[in-house]
Ligand SMILES: O=P(O)(O)O[C@@H]1[C@@H](OP(=O)(O)O)[C@H](OP(=O)(O)O)[C@H](O)[C@H](OP(=O)(O)O)[C@H]1OP(=O)(O)O
């Protein structure tokens with residue numbers, strides 16, 4: 001990519017979240033990730049180019065030097081920081097404006113700094129020249145927090161029984177963020193139990209919100225509709241999937257197609273990329289009390305079996321272990337945040353030495369890893385816990401991208417790419433994205449939000465009607481019969 005010859009017509013809108021907007025190249029397997037700002041800030045307080053560059057550099061260094069070592073080299077692609085011509089960025093912003101979903105237009109793309117990140121397009125699979133002509137399928141899941149807090153500082157009993165995602169759903173419904181409750185429960189996805197994971201993915205398909213997107217050949221084919229009142233069309237998705245799970249021996253029912261697709265996703269989420277499967281795999285297993293969410297729609301008997309745990313190096317285990325660096329819960333962390341605040345008020349110059357805002361280098365990772373286990377009243381302990389909490393927050397908000405490319409029986413694949421849980425054979429790759437640092441300043445907001453979510457949940461629990469039974473959930477009873485031994 002020649003930065004001095006950038007042409008907006010070579011790029012198209014790809015997607016966006018709360019903080020960044022992504023465009024993809026129409027020929028090369030690359031994306032540009034550009035930051036967004038609230039519209040009012042864009043008019044009043046422009047960051048200097050220097051500050052914007054530092055911001056992007058922080059995101060890049062945090063991903064490369066902190067999150068990558070914690071989550072695993074193979075899952076994280078930090079890309080590179082690029083300086084783009086301002087004219088190109090302005091034209092690009094105009095070109096993509098009408099494709100942006102309305103609910104994201106409260107923020108504008110940064111057209112002032114010219115700074116961005118260039119990353120591999122993870123909806124493609126490289127090398128993408130497998131003999132098969134069918135375009136790759138890509139599933140993006142934002143799994144959210146996969147455990148119940150185990151800290152002695154937790155004061156509300158419901159936090160030990162119902163997971164944050166399930167409680168938060170009620171608050172989101174009330175404040176109009178979504179129109180329907182999602183049945184997805186992250187604890188099912190992180191359980192390692194194929195049945196619980198299966199139901200979790202089924203529930204994501206039924207109500208994707210911002211937790212599920214599906215791409216085909218790099219194009220978004222399934223996600224929450226811009227008009228969130230409408231549910232996405234599962235029959236349409238099955239039509240897209242059918243050519244990938246058609247075995248030439250007659251008609252595959254929608255249920256079979258979806259079932260095979262979900263099993264494929266589960267296998268990728270549990271895969272360690274280790275071709276030698278003969279030995280006993282080491283597992284990440286949590287105490288039963290931390291993995292059972294009372295709000296999960298699953299039958300209690302199924303939940304009571306807990307789960308077999310996650311293979312140690314699979315993507316879910318890596319994310320869960322990093323999320324669990326938050327071992328005090330926001331309730332135990334907040335007093336330590338206040339200790340740090342008080343210290344910084346007295347010794348403002350210490351802010352740099354303690355790396356509160358970076359640099360995100362090996363020294364930062366060392367502070368995260370070597371924080372004392374017990375509170376010795378030191379500032380180092382308080383800072384270490386705050387940094388660990390911020391890292392855990394990133395892992396609670398990241399997304400997983402799994403890309404599958406169908407391939408023929410005789411194609412030779414590198415062992416870490418191969419996956420075959422169903423009758424079809426696929427090459428796959430698994431990546432983790434959105435690994436931005438969460439600001440130190442957001443801790444008071446997290447503390448308030450936690451209280452709001454819990455109070456709202458307790459208030460609404462009895463008032464809210466039970467969810468009606470899901471048609472997908474009923475079908476699932478048949479689907480479980482379709483599991484193939486792996
Ligand atoms: O606080 P949460 O759990 O609602 O998470 C926020 C996400 O909401 P969600 O619940 O996933 O719909 C929120 O996602 P959406 O904008 O709602 O898609 C962001 O990811 C936000 O992170 P940031 O402020 O952009 O760095 C997330 O904020 P952080 O808490 O990670 O800072």
Ligand SMILES: Nc1ncnc2c1ncn2[C@@H]1O[C@H](COP(=O)(O)OP(=O)(O)OP(=O)(O)O)[C@@H](O)[C@H]1O
Nearest residue numbers: 015016017018019020022031119120121122123434
């Ligand atoms: N490397 C990539 N390859 C392909 N698609 C990508 C890539 N990075 C991001 N995307 C797409 O762009 C979307 C927005 O990116 P991202 O999640 O990083 O935004 P964000 O604003 O940081 O999110 P959040 O709302 O969680 O803060 C993603 O959901 C994903 O679909």
